[in-house]
Amino acid sequence: MKKDRPKYKQIIDAAVVVIAENGYHQAQVSKIAKQAGVADGTIYLYFKNKEDILISMFQEKLGVFISNIDEEMARVTSAKEKMLVLIRKHFEILFEDKHLAIVTQLELRQSNKEIRYKINDVLKGYLKLVDSILIAGVEQGEFHEDLDVRLARHMVFGTLDEIVTTWVMNEQKYNLVEQAGPVHELIIKGLGAKIVK
Amino acid sequence: MKKDRPKYKQIIDAAVVVIAENGYHQAQVSKIAKQAGVADGTIYLYFKNKEDILISMFQEKLGVFISNIDEEMARVTSAKEKMLVLIRKHFEILFEDKHLAIVTQLELRQSNKEIRYKINDVLKGYLKLVDSILIAGVEQGEFHEDLDVRLARHMVFGTLDEIVTTWVMNEQKYNLVEQAGPVHELIIKGLGAKIVK
Amino acid sequence: MKKDRPKYKQIIDAAVVVIAENGYHQAQVSKIAKQAGVADGTIYLYFKNKEDILISMFQEKLGVFISNIDEEMARVTSAKEKMLVLIRKHFEILFEDKHLAIVTQLELRQSNKEIRYKINDVLKGYLKLVDSILIAGVEQGEFHEDLDVRLARHMVFGTLDEIVTTWVMNEQKYNLVEQAGPVHELIIKGLGAKIVK
Amino acid sequence: MKKDRPKYKQIIDAAVVVIAENGYHQAQVSKIAKQAGVADGTIYLYFKNKEDILISMFQEKLGVFISNIDEEMARVTSAKEKMLVLIRKHFEILFEDKHLAIVTQLELRQSNKEIRYKINDVLKGYLKLVDSILIAGVEQGEFHEDLDVRLARHMVFGTLDEIVTTWVMNEQKYNLVEQAGPVHELIIKGLGAKIVK
DNA sequence: GATGAATGAGTATTCATTCAT
DNA sequence: TATGAATGAATACTCATTCAT
Incomplete structure (x- = not known):
């Protein structure tokens, strides 16, 4: 189950931080990936979009x-x-x-x-x-x-x-x-x- | 006063209709202008942006x-x-x-x-x-x-x-x-x- | 002859001032008209374009x-x-x-x-x-x-x-x-x- | 270093051709991209604007x-x-x-x-x-x-x-x-x- | 002659998503 | 798994020119 992997939570927490600090419309996937410490493409291994x-x-x-x-x-x-x-x-x-x-x-x-x-x-x-x-x-x-x-x-x-x-x-x-x-x-x-x- | 002009209200009413029917992100200025029956540029005679x-x-x-x-x-x-x-x-x-x-x-x-x-x-x-x-x-x-x-x-x-x-x-x-x-x-x-x- | 009319020179001088002060790309016809003290449309009585x-x-x-x-x-x-x-x-x-x-x-x-x-x-x-x-x-x-x-x-x-x-x-x-x-x-x-x- | 990439030179050479053949004001970014054989967005991986x-x-x-x-x-x-x-x-x-x-x-x-x-x-x-x-x-x-x-x-x-x-x-x-x-x-x-x- | 409200064509840039490695 | 270079669709706004008054 993907949800058990550490990166799953890592990405979600990164999303909260990035959205809070940059605003919804400035929260690009690449920013979330960077904050989570993963590559952009990795996001799509854990989330559909x-x-x-x-x-x-x-x-x-x-x-x-x-x-x-x-x-x-x-x-x-x-x-x-x-x-x-x-x-x-x-x-x-x-x-x-x-x-x-x-x-x-x-x-x-x-x-x-x-x-x-x-x-x-x-x-x-x-x-x-x-x-x-x-x-x-x-x-x-x-x-x-x-x-x-x-x-x-x-x-x-x-x-x-x-x-x-x-x-x-x-x-x-x-x-x-x-x-x-x-x-x-x-x-x-x-x-x-x-x-x- | 621009607000007294009929086109001012015309454009606002057009905006309500267009946004309601197409959604906020699909409410392009050109759509609003069309619905209001004016040219795109006319919008900018009555509104800053x-x-x-x-x-x-x-x-x-x-x-x-x-x-x-x-x-x-x-x-x-x-x-x-x-x-x-x-x-x-x-x-x-x-x-x-x-x-x-x-x-x-x-x-x-x-x-x-x-x-x-x-x-x-x-x-x-x-x-x-x-x-x-x-x-x-x-x-x-x-x-x-x-x-x-x-x-x-x-x-x-x-x-x-x-x-x-x-x-x-x-x-x-x-x-x-x-x-x-x-x-x-x-x-x-x-x-x-x-x-x- | 249009060139003899005072507004002809008036508009040209306005153009020099407006272009010098605003730059070529910021020298709109409407600005030149304003500087010359005439209406936008008047420009086109004296100049083709x-x-x-x-x-x-x-x-x-x-x-x-x-x-x-x-x-x-x-x-x-x-x-x-x-x-x-x-x-x-x-x-x-x-x-x-x-x-x-x-x-x-x-x-x-x-x-x-x-x-x-x-x-x-x-x-x-x-x-x-x-x-x-x-x-x-x-x-x-x-x-x-x-x-x-x-x-x-x-x-x-x-x-x-x-x-x-x-x-x-x-x-x-x-x-x-x-x-x-x-x-x-x-x-x-x-x-x-x-x-x- | 982005300047070492082949696409960097490719885009610059495309720009020269497109500007020479179409004129400065008709040299749209999309035309340059097409001439260079890359997508519009790729331009912005190599140039700020x-x-x-x-x-x-x-x-x-x-x-x-x-x-x-x-x-x-x-x-x-x-x-x-x-x-x-x-x-x-x-x-x-x-x-x-x-x-x-x-x-x-x-x-x-x-x-x-x-x-x-x-x-x-x-x-x-x-x-x-x-x-x-x-x-x-x-x-x-x-x-x-x-x-x-x-x-x-x-x-x-x-x-x-x-x-x-x-x-x-x-x-x-x-x-x-x-x-x-x-x-x-x-x-x-x-x-x-x-x-x- | 003079006006100025109205017109409408045209374009740089961003960013979610993919896929070859 | 993980990467990150590459993709390409999509849109607000300006301004020269016109024409009814």
Whole structure:
């Protein structure tokens, strides 16, 4: 299996660095090859084409992302707590790998429609994770019983994504992780419902 | 003033159609000129360069967008109602101009970073509108008194944007406008606060 | 006759200024029109096309050049003195109109082959002047009796032209007119003939 | 070293042919590539850009030119003889490579000012050769002891250049090499010095 | 005569991918 | 496996000239 070879990961990591530092449109295959320490042609022994590098990169990174969050979430039981873990880990992982943050929030979105559809497919794994929290929350009576899970999933993901993107666009100047608590509260309570304490 | 000339709008509308139908990277200037019914060179009497067409297009369309929402919002008084108007109009406008929806949600995001930063600048006009509702809501006691307006703005915009994008990616199959009510409720009430009726 | 109209000269003078200040390839018709204070289209009431402006400009300027030299040359009788007058006036005129010097020595030579052939035609008027001096000099016994007039004409023109071009390329830093005497001596005596005094 | 590769010379020779046959402004990179028998992109493995092809071409050709003359000049001792060799070789080389003659005398001069300044830099190698003859001639008492070397250099180069250009413009109809003797005599003796026999 | 908005032909350069070694 | 030289398709923008007013 090619994915087990060291050069496979080497090339993916090189791609993240090159894209983060040069931008999507300046991330030529030859630059990635140089950064990975291999010849241009070698890239094509491990990936079908440039698009395949990007999709694979996203898959690899999202896989780690999800298992990372999964693991941490297992430690808490309530849906609200799980949601807090999800938000905090989401922010933490991107806060700690700024190259990855730039790539996912800004650069990868410049790819063409086909790639974006494929990336969206990969992203479904993450959205399922969100769904599982929402469904559990409804079942456990923590969230509204008539919650539209599909819409709620968009709210959660859309909110987190927007906040991370803004942070990246502001040159990652502030501490993203500190926002986890307030964001969690906002998502749970919404803008204006009066709360029964 | 060049912006008053009919060809200015003609070219912008042509750009929307061409980008929506061919995709961002296949939207050559010559195609836009042909669609607008002018010569290639004429484009450059009204726009500095291709980038300028895109930015101007976004400005024009967002301007209409905002005044459209503004006007409708003036008819209601409570912040919650204003928020509903905002959401409904946001969905309505993009639901009714599917070319525009494709361009704003998918195609324009493939532009390079400089263009995206400029588009973000233009977008601030819309975000100010959101802010004005949020601030009024807090002042009128409709929203939480300790609401973090910046985060809330991200939640509102991120949620709407994500929902519209998903609708576009699903080939605009369902009626986006019907989601306005449920989305409004979700944003106001959040996922799970118990409501005082 | 169009050439008598004030705008004719106005446009030619504008062309000299625009070409000198912007360079041949940056001297667009619209720039010349602006400098001349007329509309783009007006240019074409006085000149067939852009090429015609350049040829006419060269013709006008060379005409003045020649009659200027002619007049001064009439005051002396010997061929050697006439040659000195020619050289001095050649240098003087270009030294005093630096725009013209830049245009004739550097910019106009970037024009395409057709224009250069036509300019060469115009230049024949000047070469005839040189010839007339050479022939008189041979007849009067001042120059070698077996002088090859055609070759000598090339030597005279080639030498003067090369010296002026070098002066222009050196940013016209030194006083070109002061070279007239030494250059005259060099042309008359050559590199190494022993002179009978 | 890229300059050692056969394709480097191949492309330069193709450029000479294409420019001579099509003219400077009709010498597209794709035409040069086709003539050289390589792909358009291959050009850019050997040259930075189109300008670089032209400068390199001039450098290569002038290098051969100079060493060619140098070699032949070593066989004679007197400055006058050296000057004759220079003139004869100058004429011979361009007479025998008519493409090169067209390119250097007519086409290359249409290039923009930046290129022409760079070409002038390269040309200094040739002018140094001329200077060395002049200085030796003065030291050996063959040329006037108070000869202004800078002016004399301009006379020599200006004369030769003008004669070759005229020959090219006259469609290379006559035998340029036959002019070497008379031109040499003209340069040495000037227009009119009486000679001590 | 004078205007100036409109026209549309033409080209250097990049970079993902291949394939002989 | 690994290499890297070679390939060739694809596109924004300028500016001389025209012509309806």
